[in-house]
Amino acid sequence: MPDLSQYTILAVDDDSINLRVIGQQLQTLKPRLLVATDGQLALDIIAREKPDLILLDIKMPGLSGIEVCRQIKADSQYAHIPVLFLTSSEQDTAKAFDVGGVDYIIKPVDSDALQARVTTHLKLASTLKALDETNALLSSANERLEKKVEERTRELVNTNASLRREINERRSLQDKLSFLSHHDFVTRMYNRFALEEKLTESMANTEEITDARFVCLIDLDQFKIVNDTCGYLAGDELLRQMAEVLRGQLDTDDIAARIGGDEFAVYFHQPDMGFAISKVRAIKSALENFEFTWMDERFKHNVSMGLVEIDQSIDSVSHLISVAERTCYQSKLKGGGEISVYNVTRTHVDKTQQQMRLVPIIRQAIEEGRLQLHVQGIYLNDGETLVKAEVLARLIDTAGRLQPPSYFIPVAEKFNIIDAIDRYMIEKSVVALSATGSGIQLSVNVSGAFINKEDAASFIKETLSQCQVDPSLLCLEITESSAISNLETTTQFINELSGFGCQFALDDFGTGTSSYEYLKVLAIDTVKIDGMFVRDVETDLVNRRMIESIAGIASAKGIKVVAECVESKAAVSLLKQLNIDYLQGFALHHPEPLNDFLANNQKTDATC
Template sequence: MINRNMTFSILAVDDDPTNINVIISHLKPLNAKMLIATSGDAALEILKSVQPDLIILDINMPNMSGLEVCKQIKSDPLYKHIPVLFLTGSEKDISEAFAVGGVDYIIKPVRSEELIARVNTHLTLSTLVDSLDKANVMLESVNESLEIKVAERTKELVAANSNLRREIDERRRLQDKLTYLSNHDFITRMFNRNSMEMELKNVMESSYEENKKYYFLFIDLDQFKVVNDTCGHIAGDELLRQVADLLRNLFSKEDIIARMGGDEFAVLFNLDSLEHAIRRTSAVKEAVESYRFEWGDEAFKHSLSAALVEIDESIDSVSHLMSIAERTCFESKRKGGSEVSVYNYTKQHIDKTHQQMRIIPLIHHAIEHDQFTLYYQEITPIIEDGTRKIEVLIRLVGSDGKIKPPGQFIPIAEKFHIITEIDKWVIRKAFIAVKELPSHVEVSINLSGDFIAKSSAVDLIKRYLAEYEINPHQVCFEITETSAISNIESTQSLLSSLQPLGFKFALDDFGTGTSSYEYLKELSVDYVKIDGMFVRDIDKDDISQKMVESIAGIAKAKGIKVVAECIETAESLDILRSLNIDYYQGYYSHVPESLVNFRAD
């Protein structure tokens, strides 16, 4: 465990200021001194004057990648001892990251608990290595002293024999202590993470051949920080010692118990079935949650979040097992704590998340190699007004040449916050298309909530406007109601900056929010697009018809044009016509097709 009375310094290196701010915010509980650099060159310059205790380094940076920065750091004897923790949005860089000297990695987006746990672990390891180095220096000093004394006393062997034996015994005690410290946790006197990983390696190599069933239990104490913050770190250390004793009493001498770092413990044990392993885990959970930790006049009860993983042939390495255990334990934390997640039971959900993360490199590859394409769908006026409106829609071209719909990649891009790169691609390609279109054609472009929230959004659109020299009156940006509400100030800023230039705005999926009408009053948009959930069954559902009529009435009172989405039947269109809706959009009039097929006449 890190001594909280010590001040640690952490250098965060990322070319995106937003990521820097996220890292600083997540690490605030550590009270560490934070150094920041937005490029590799800046990071190397900082190292000339300050040597941090740990470096958090983004892999993908312009001019000099994080891998090259790490390589230079590790080539310099002055800095090579500093642990480097990589940030990456893609697992494809991981093997190279370790090859250049990285000690660990975190996949973006960064989770607070994971980042703090990893930083705590490597600061602790770094401190331990430093302690071991000092012990080695002391041992070398003792050895040198011992050799001198042996030479001086050789002439007086009989008289010096007892002293010589004492010197040798002292050396052996130091060696034993050094060996013990390298394999055990100083606070709990349990095995440490390194020892547990060695035991796991041995078990995984032998258990498959012996047909034994082994289980790995990963435990994270909930509310441990409450004791540290309330009673101090001495109390926190004592709590860890008492929990360690509790775990020892719950398992046999043959079971391997270790403190993995911070408030994390792990147990490797052998039982005949998963059912018995679950019962054993439940007993551990009950014992920990029934235990009261007392410190002075204070008494605390704790819960735990845990992961139980059956070790089988599908797990091919210790690092793979640790990754599964940590991700499964995170599922327990995500559910609010006091939860045990069994990998076999939660595997489908966890594997789904893992599969989603594998799509991230494919999205990056598609952006870099222009493997997206634009489709379009007509927005048809109910009463002809001399204009032509279309909405551009993105599709992904797979390696097999097949077109993948947005549902297969847009939600993942949004979840892992890489949707803004897709937004930039769409805006740029749409502007290129607009430049070739006649002036009576208006193109609608969707913007994500992440893009709206970026402070650089307005500047980027203005830059593209100047670069492609388009008529802004031909562009309408569509923002979903939920995105607008979530980023209301950013949305208002975007409208106030771009509408004077001639850009139009539409509030998409309108009616899905809890305060739709209130925000319609606040936002000065040009169009409202009524969500398809109200329109799809308008010819069969009187309530839906009243909802559409109400939205249209309020919009028109503000002078806002109304578009109805998801129109699929002539009957629905007749009702919209009777309600004086301005435009409709849906498969009834036009099935989306490639933008290259668009004809303006």
């Protein structure tokens, strides 16, 4: 175990527990450990103590770790101090390296990884310091040698020989420093900075290149399994060995780099896309056939790859890397182990980028209350008696336009913000119920993502209790696909809230492969027949028989039936004959704002 007692380490984290854990993990190395719980305190300690190494949390109140590192690197007194970032997500690592971080450690911190990386970077920092001191000494020696040449011409030959030796040593040291600044410490490949330099140079010299140019981004699938089961030293060794396999597949003019945790990139020339795809397939085969052994464990990894041809649509290196990362992400979405080609999947990749731009707009709309609740009435089968209403979401965009659910709901589901929309809709619906005495039940759609949250049921119960709303006035609509995704959790969710008094509807019924099974398993009050069976019920005999079948089985279970998408008076008449309990659709009511819908039944003493 190395002895680091001569070094001072500053650990910065707003969580005192994390600081205590880091102190315990470094105790055996015996460094002098300083701690800070916020960014400003850390800067004060650095100015006073000048530590040899800094462990810096990325996300902190006040000054973030990124900003603290930027200020450290901006000051020549402290710029040499190595900064290792602490983070719970690899999504922030690109910014960490951009501001001068030399490495990162994933929280919760692994003791072996922490000790190994702290020791390595302290030694590297010491080496760099020694190199700086050596350079200073060499500079001084050069001056002394020049004076000796003038004073002692008789010793000219010996002095020149000594000077050559020292110059060569200096050049050697400079070469080592240049290597370290352009290469990844683990794999000895080019790093992201060096790759971007090479790409910038290549993209500027288009006239000298006749072949097509390509960048392939490579991501190791499930790399985290090795780190979690065998430790970070094993993970680093896997990366080193994978880098050697990759090198074996490259031509002389190819440029390969490690650009992130488990991400590699290759820049190469080929006559056309067909040759490029063949080359990438060969690389993929070699990497996936490689078996990594650590102790008694054996691992094989699939790789996800994104291939991009550099053409006129690529306007910069940063744009190129971004496109390659998004293209590789398409392979991940397919389950991994795939090759996605940008000129083939470009429309899908660009669509994903457009969708990503909507994410902050949706979040801002939620925060600013620009999600508007509309409702569509649900009637008895006479088509006239209003008894329920389904709550529908609309988004007012930054230009003040009202956008339908198709504009933002799929994006919210894809990027995991649908839970926030569900909570917003439930809360606003309950508030509206608290302010009306109409007795009309509101049906609110909830997603599988919301149902899977541990606090989902308690959130609904607390909201109803705070607003003093009868739980039976709230019906929660669950789609068949949501129920299938986690049937056990859905069953627990329904049972808990049914006991509290809420009602449940199974939406889009009839589209699944085992629809009728859910009528046995789930304690629901209503099924909503999917609109695909209702829209042409007047003319399609098969759909009519399907509706009769659903209604008959539901009736046997004591479950009410709602027919959605009722769009004609003829459909109303026919569905009435089929004894469907409730009807919903444009033939009966067009969606309108919730407040307008309840305007004639508002209370003056709202309770929430």
